[in-house]
Amino acid sequence: MTTTFITGANKGLGHETARRLLALGHTVIVGARDEERGKEAAAALGARFVRIDVTDDASVTAAAADVAAHEGVLDVLINNAGVHGPHGDPADLTGADALGVFDVNVFGVVRTITAFLPLLSRSPDPVIINVSSGMGSLAVTHDPSRIESSVVAPLYTASKAALTMLTTQYAKALKEVRVNAADPGYTATDLNGHSGPQTVTEGTDAIVRLATEEPGAGSGRLIDRDGPLALS
């Protein structure tokens, strides 16, 4: 039995990941910051809900304590919660805007990993999946053949670049944990006003692959639904 915790699982890619992993036999815990939306999503999926706001230390600590009390172990942690941040003129960005985006997309992942590591350490094959983005790749965002090269989003891209770096650093540090990053690809969700061409099922292929790989599949990788991406 594989026990999997997903942040931001009340909608979008997190919700679809929960649906697919439940169908594959995982025990899935639906993490969401809003009690009502989280409970509703978990009930519809047939999963347990745990409240988690990744920007709030106390909330993250309480979520880990809840999983410790109920499941007692965690096999797969999926750091999926993310925000795009302001869509306005980059010339108007503020430090507070930057802190807000990084608080969810980067600092939230650090909080969550630290809180859940003791539970992951009880698993025979612990896995951490960070939902990053090709938008955080210097190679992808400078490749004219890629849609990501035509988008300007300084805070979102910088936060995802930081998240991919966090992934490779944790992979080096946590030898006993498989730590990888997934790039869902441009997918229709609330994050982008449903402008992405992919369905959420297509967008979760890389996440589901990382959550279901065999032990020894490797750590410190960034993959999309077609396979490995360059880390640069």
Ligand SMILES: NC(=O)c1ccc[n+]([C@@H]2O[C@H](COP(=O)([O-])OP(=O)(O)OC[C@H]3O[C@@H](n4cnc5c(N)ncnc54)[C@H](OP(=O)(O)O)[C@@H]3O)[C@@H](O)[C@H]2O)c1
């Ligand atoms: N869609 C794409 O094209 C695409 C491409 C590459 C990467 N991604 C990444 O995929 C992940 C999921 O995004 P999505 O497209 O599914 O977007 P989404 O539908 O907007 O879902 C984002 C999820 O994150 C949650 N969240 C936001 N702030 C949070 C916080 N402080 N604490 C806990 N949860 C929080 C949201 O909760 P609320 O409902 O309460 O706001 C929601 O459940 C993100 O990391 C995103 O950057 C998306």
